Amino acid sequence: MPPPIDMKRFEQLKAVGDLPSPRGVAIAIIRLTQTADVSMAELARVIKSDPAFVGRLIKAANGLVAENRRAVVSVQEALMVLGLPAVRTMALGFSLLSNYRKGACEGFDYGRFWSSSLLMALSMQALVQRVRVVPADEAFSLGLLARVGELALATLYPADFSRLLKEAARSPQLRQLDLEQTAFAMTHCELGAAMLADWGVPSQLVNPVLCFERPEQADFAEGSREAGLVQCLVLSRAIAQLCLAPELEQARLMPAMLRLSGRLGLPRGDFVSLCERIAREWGDWGKLLQIGTARAPAFGALCAAEESESKAVASPENGATASKEGGATGQGDEMPVLIVAADASERARMRALLEESGFSVHEQADCTQAIESAIDVQPRLLLIDWSGENCGAPLVRALRTTRFGRALHILVLLDADDDALLEEAAAAGADDFILRPIRPAALAVRLKAGRRTVMLQRELEREREELRHFAAELSISNRRLQEAAMTDALTGIPNRRFAIDRIQMEWAAAARHSRPLSVMIVDLDGFKEINDAHGHDVGDIALRQISSTLRGALRAQDVICRTGGDEFLVICPDTDLSAALGCAERLRDAAHGMLIETGGPRVRLTISVGVAMREPSMASADALIKLADRGAFLAKERGRNCVMSAQVVQTTA
Numbered sequence: 068m069p070p071p072i073d074m075k076r077f078e079q080l081k082a083v084g085d086l087p088s089p090r091g092v093a094i095a096i097i098r099l100t101q102t103a104d105v106s107m108a109e110l111a112r113v114i115k116s117d118p119a120f121v122g123r124l125i126k127a128a129n130g131l132v133a134e135n136r137r138a139v140v141s142v143q144e145a146l147m148v149l150g151l152p153a154v155r156t157m158a159l160g161f162s163l164l165s166n167y168r169k170g171a172c173e174g175f176d177y178g179r180f181w182s183s184s185l186l187m188a189l190s191m192q193a194l195v196q197r198v199r200v201v202p203a204d205e206a207f208s209l210g211l212l213a214r215v216g217e218l219a220l221a222t223l224y225p226a227d228f229s230r231l232l233k234e235a236a237r238s239p240q241l242r243q244l245d246l247e248q249t250a251f252a253m254t255h256c257e258l259g260a261a262m263l264a265d266w267g268v269p270s271q272l273v274n275p276v277l278c279f280e281r282p283e284q285a286d287f288a289e290g291s292r293e294a295g296l297v298q299c300l301v302l303s304r305a306i307a308q309l310c311l312a313p314e315l316e317q318a319r320l321m322p323a324m325l326r327l328s329g330r331l332g333l334p335r336g337d338f339v340s341l342c343e344r345i346a347r348e349w350g351d352w353g354k355l356l357q358i359g360t361a362r363a364p365a366f367g368a369l370c371a372a373e374e375s376e377s378k379a380v381a382s383p384e385n386g387a388t389a390s391k392e393g394g395a396t397g398q399g400d401e402m403p404v405l406i407v408a409a410d411a412s413e414r415a416r417m418r419a420l421l422e423e424s425g426f427s428v429h430e431q432a433d434c435t436q437a438i439e440s441a442i443d444v445q446p447r448l449l450l451i452d453w454s455g456e457n458c459g460a461p462l463v464r465a466l467r468t469t470r471f472g473r474a475l476h477i478l479v480l481l482d483a484d485d486d487a488l489l490e491e492a493a494a495a496g497a498d499d500f501i502l503r504p505i506r507p508a509a510l511a512v513r514l515k516a517g518r519r520t521v522m523l524q525r526e527l528e529r530e531r532e533e534l535r536h537f538a539a540e541l542s543i544s545n546r547r548l549q550e551a552a553m554t555d556a557l558t559g560i561p562n563r564r565f566a567i568d569r570i571q572m573e574w575a576a577a578a579r580h581s582r583p584l585s586v587m588i589v590d591l592d593g594f595k596e597i598n599d600a601h602g603h604d605v606g607d608i609a610l611r612q613i614s615s616t617l618r619g620a621l622r623a624q625d626v627i628c629r630t631g632g633d634e635f636l637v638i639c640p641d642t643d644l645s646a647a648l649g650c651a652e653r654l655r656d657a658a659h660g661m662l663i664e665t666g667g668p669r670v671r672l673t674i675s676v677g678v679a680m681r682e683p684s685m686a687s688a689d690a691l692i693k694l695a696d697r698g699a700f701l702a703k704e705r706g707r708n709c710v711m712s713a714q715v716v717q718t719t720a
């Protein structure tokens with residue numbers, strides 16, 4: 068993992084007061100959400116003093132509520148759906164957005180930055196709903212702030228950062244992060260991560276932000292939450308880049324984006340609809356936040372074009388070309404080679420020798436221009452004169468930082484056996500050398516060795532690609548298996564296993580934040596009679612329909628699981644006993660009023676519900692469930708079709 072920023076330096080930057088920071092109401096919201104005993108009413112009162120934030124918060128909450136549910140319309144409801152950590156980072160993100168729409172850094176496109184950050188926020192929210200590495204609400208804010216370090220560099224060093232961005236745009240082979248390291252002795256990733264940590268964002272979220280723009284340096288354990296977050300951030304960035312790219316450029320970006328989504332185990336069709344939804348929401352949010360957006364890319368068409376392209380590459384008609392290029396040493400192999408030498412007659416001699424060996428030859432006299440030719444040609448072999456004035460070391464070093472340059476076989480041409488020059492070439496990244504005057508036989512041997520290395524490397528690449536593909540497929544089937552293991556096959560709602568995991572999670576969160584937690588046991592009344600009277604199949608249909616009715620009658624944050632034959636557990640986070648009793652009554656009413664269509668007889672069902680709320684004295688989640696069970700027993704005893712609790716509702720005077 069890249070090292071974090073030097074904290075002494077960060078404190079100095081903070082002390083100067085130029086780092087982007089939240090203002091106004093956002094500060095009050097952030098402070099309040101950090102207080103352990105903040106009441107929702109107090110927080111809602113502060114939030115309401117900023118109408119713009121109210122709108123954004125409600126919109127964010129509705130993004131998390133399933134489409135078939137009632138929309139969130141009040142601040143209180145939004146707070147319940149989002150939870151305090153998400154509200155805090157959202158206040159932060161939106162406050163920065165309002166106050167840093169413009170700035171002094173001329174080369175930094177503030178509008179594009181926020182548009183891209185918004186895309187990352189929406190992509191992160193959508194992706195984690197599939198991959199479930201963190202709650203979707205936290206992911207939104209993380210996406211919004213993932214590149215805040217760039218805004219900070221633009222604010223701290225407007226002139227220098229502007230120059231740096233221009234240089235990076237002129238020479239794409241020079242990575243912006245390297246330029247930042249040279250110019251400021253830190254990168255925007257390091258600075259952004261330090262800012263997030265300073266704002267109280269937990270390290271499990273900050274560390275992925277530190278790494279995602281150099282994912283190859285991330286060393287999180289395979290399958291860990293951080294590793295998953297890095298992948299989601301990388302893909303979100305790719306989605307943002309594609310949405311903001313000119314139309315002609317989009318097709319070029321599509322294959323890489325599809326590969327990334329494959330690695331996350333997202334089937335192509337799903338991923339395309341996910342991107343379409345993100346682009347739609349981007350437009351809506353753009354209007355709300357007054358951020359410029361572009362026309363949504365035609366994701367479906369881009370994906371189809373990519374598919375037909377990859378089929379064409381793999382088709383047998385093209386196999387001949389592929390195997391020709393893939394042949395070990397055969398004459399006529401069109402492997403591209405780039406010659407870089409100042410002397411025209413020498414270049415011509417080398418060209419003749421190389422063409423004789425069947426290479427496709429490109430040449431360049433000047434080292435500084437050779438980098439552009441190399442990017443165009445993407446040679447497999449480079450033959451470079453190491454003796455002229457314009458030494459090859461910077462070129463070779465720059466090439467080695469690129470993906471294709473790392474696989475390049477580099478052969479240097481020297482005047483004489485000069486150890487110092489040889490060492491310099493090797494240190495820069497050369498693979499082999501040949502002395503002047505060039506002897507055709509010696510060059511042929513060198514080329515043969517070079518070609519062999521290139522071929523082996525290609526085979527390795529192919530194998531690696533196959534492995535990656537295999538790993539992606541495996542992760543898809545693992546995810547499906549995992550989902551299947553947690554889902555009740557008859558009703559499609561979460562099963563007992565899921566319920567056990569989830570209640571433990573909610574129990575821990577409620578204990579940590581001293582927040583209320585209630586559960587309900589829902590038991591169907593006289594279900595055996597339905598089975599006995601109409602048969603098991605009718606019983607199954609009734610079970611499916613009642614599950615769906617109960618699920619539809621719950622709030623977005625409540626979870627219903629089938630824990631037994633005709634028994635369900637409902638988990639209600641952030642809910643006290645009196646609210647849970649109200650909720651249970653709503654369920655009872657929904658079941659009672661329902662006429663179940665079975666294709667044969669119409670059936671009516673009622674439910675008995677037991678409700679319990681967590682108390683600090685309870686030892687574990689089991690005790691809570693037992694108490695709800697006791698309530699269900701009391702409801703049955705009382706004659707069924709009613710709601711009971713073994714606890715007493717505390718009323719405040």
Ligand SMILES: Nc1nc2c(ncn2[C@@H]2O[C@H](COP(=O)(O)OP(=O)(O)OP(=O)(O)O)[C@@H](O)[C@H]2O)c(=O)[nH]1
Nearest residue numbers: 590591592593594595596598603604606607632633
């Ligand atoms: N059709 C169907 N029936 C099931 C399934 N799982 C359990 N059952 C039946 O559900 C019934 C539950 O019966 P009981 O526990 O006596 O409950 P009840 O008839 O609802 O009676 P009370 O709870 O006392 O009101 C049994 O007949 C089970 O065979 C299932 O997946 N499908």
